[in-house]
Amino acid sequence: GLCQFHLAIPKNCVAFGCSINTCFFNYWTAHKTNIGPYGAVAKLFGCAIEAILVFKTLTRKREPNTTENRSTPHIMISSYDKIKETFIRDADTYTNKVHLPATDLFRGGKYGVIDSNGERWRDHRRFALSTFRDLGFGKNLMQEKILLEVEDIFSKFDSKEGEETDIPLVFDNAIANVINQLLFGYRFDESKQEEFNQLKKIIDDPPKIFGKLHIFLAMNIPIIAKILPESLYETQFKNFRDSAFGFFQRQIDKHRKEIDFDDLDSETSDYVERYLKEQKQRKDGGETESFSDVQLSNMCMDLWFAGLGTTTNTTTWALSYLLHYPNIQKKLQKELDKVIGSERLITTADKNDLPYMNAFINESQRCVNLVPLNLQHETTKDTVINGYCIPKGTGVVAQISTVMNDEKTFPDHKSFNPDRFIDENGKLKKVEELIPFSAGKRQCLGEGLARMELFLFISNFINRYTLSPSKEGPPSLEKTCTSMVEPRVFSGVLKRRRGDK
C-alpha cells in the first residue's frame, strides 16, 4: 500500500514500488516538519503523487538488465537478513550513492565523501580513516581530547549547580571542539565563542533551507527547479556554500601558511595539515586532480557536519530519556557507584565493566533513530534481489530504522528499555540488528569517534550529576526531522552527586 514511510513498510518487503522522493515527501509531511500552513495540503499532494507513481510503476513494462530513468523504483531493504545478504555480503554492488543535482549547487561539483562515488570516494574515505587512526583512534590521544572536553563541561555545569541550565548548548560546544580539533587543531575556548556562535548559525542553516516547501519540491521535481526564480532556489544554496566554505577556506589558508612543506615527515596534528602534505606529495609526483582544494573544503564540510549534528543529537536525546525515566537514571548511578565509586574520570578502559551504561547508550541510539530514512545508494551493476532482476543504477536503501524497530527482535519496540540489551547473567547482550551506523562499505566513517564520544560524555556526566527537569518539565519526545531527527532543546537542573562543592 501507500507508505507512511518506515512504519508502514512491511518487514520483508524488498521491492518497493514507488519513487523514494515521494515517500520521503510523505514521511516528511507526516512528521510535522516546518512547512507551516502548507502542511495538510502538502500531505494530500504527496499522497496523490505517490499514488500516481505507484500505479505507473506497477503497470510499467521493463526490460531486465537496462538502466532506466531514476524516478522509477527505489528498493527499500527493510529486514536485517536482507541487508546482510545485499549491503554486507555483496557490498560492492551497493556502494554507490544516488546523485542529486541539488548537491552540486552547494558543493561546486561531485566532491566530498558523503555524495561522491568511485575512485574519489574510495581514496578519500581511506585517507580520512587512516588520518583519524593516526590522530588517535586506537591510541589514547583521541580519548585525551574528549576527556579535556568532559572536564570543560564539568566546570561549566558546576558553576550553574542548582540553576536551570541549557544542557544541550554546553554539549554542542564540547562536541564541536572535538571535531574542530580533529580537523583544524584547535578548540573554541572562551576567546573563540563568537566564532563558535557564527558557525552554529551556519550549521543551523541547512535544515532551514531544506525545510522550505518550495526548495524541497524543487530538489525533487526538476521542472519546479527550472521555473523557480534563482533567488528562491539556487541563491539559497550558494549563500550557504559561501558562508560554510568561507570558514573552511580560512582554516585551509592559515594551515598552508604555517606548514613546513620542506619537512613532510614532521608530526601532523590535524586532518587539514595531513591533507595539505599529501596534496604536496602528490603534486610533486605529478598528480594534481584528486587532492584538490575544492575537495578539501568539501571533506571539511562533510566531516564537520556529520561529526557534530549526529553526536549532539544522540547525546541530547539520551539525556531527554533520562529526564523521562528517573528510575533508569537511578539504576545507571547504582552501577556507577558499584564500579567506579568516585568522581574520577571514566575512561574507555571502564567500558566493559559498565554493561547497563552500554545498554542505555544502545537503547538511546535505537530509539533516537537518528536517520529515519537512511541515505540513498544505487546498484553498481545488474543484480538479483529476492528473485527480482534489479538493473544497474537502481536506488537502494538499507532501511536501518525499520530493522531497529522490528517487533520480533525488539519486542514492545516503542518502549525505552535498556534492559533489552542485558542478558540473563547481567552482561551486555550483542544484538546484531542494532545498526545505527548502518552497514556495508558506506557504514559511518566516524563510528569509532562517535562511540567513544557517546560513552565518555554520557557516562562521566551521569557519574557526576543527577539531572532533573526544569520547571517546564522534561522535553517533548515527539520527533521532528528533515533528513535527520532534530535535537531536543531543554533546560535541566543539575546536582553534584559527590565530591567538593
Ligand code: HEM
Ligand atoms: C551518533 C553518531 C552517528 C551516527 C548515528 C551516524 C550514522 C551514520 C549513518 C547512518 C550513515 C549512512 C551510512 C550509509 O550510507 O548507509 C553515516 C555516514 C557517514 N558518517 Fe556518520 N554517524 C554518526 C557520527 C559521525 C561522526 C562523528 C562522523 C565524523 C567525524 C561521521 C561521518 C560520517 C561520514 C563521512 C559518512 C559517509 C560515509 C561514506 O559515504 O562513505 N558520522 N553515518
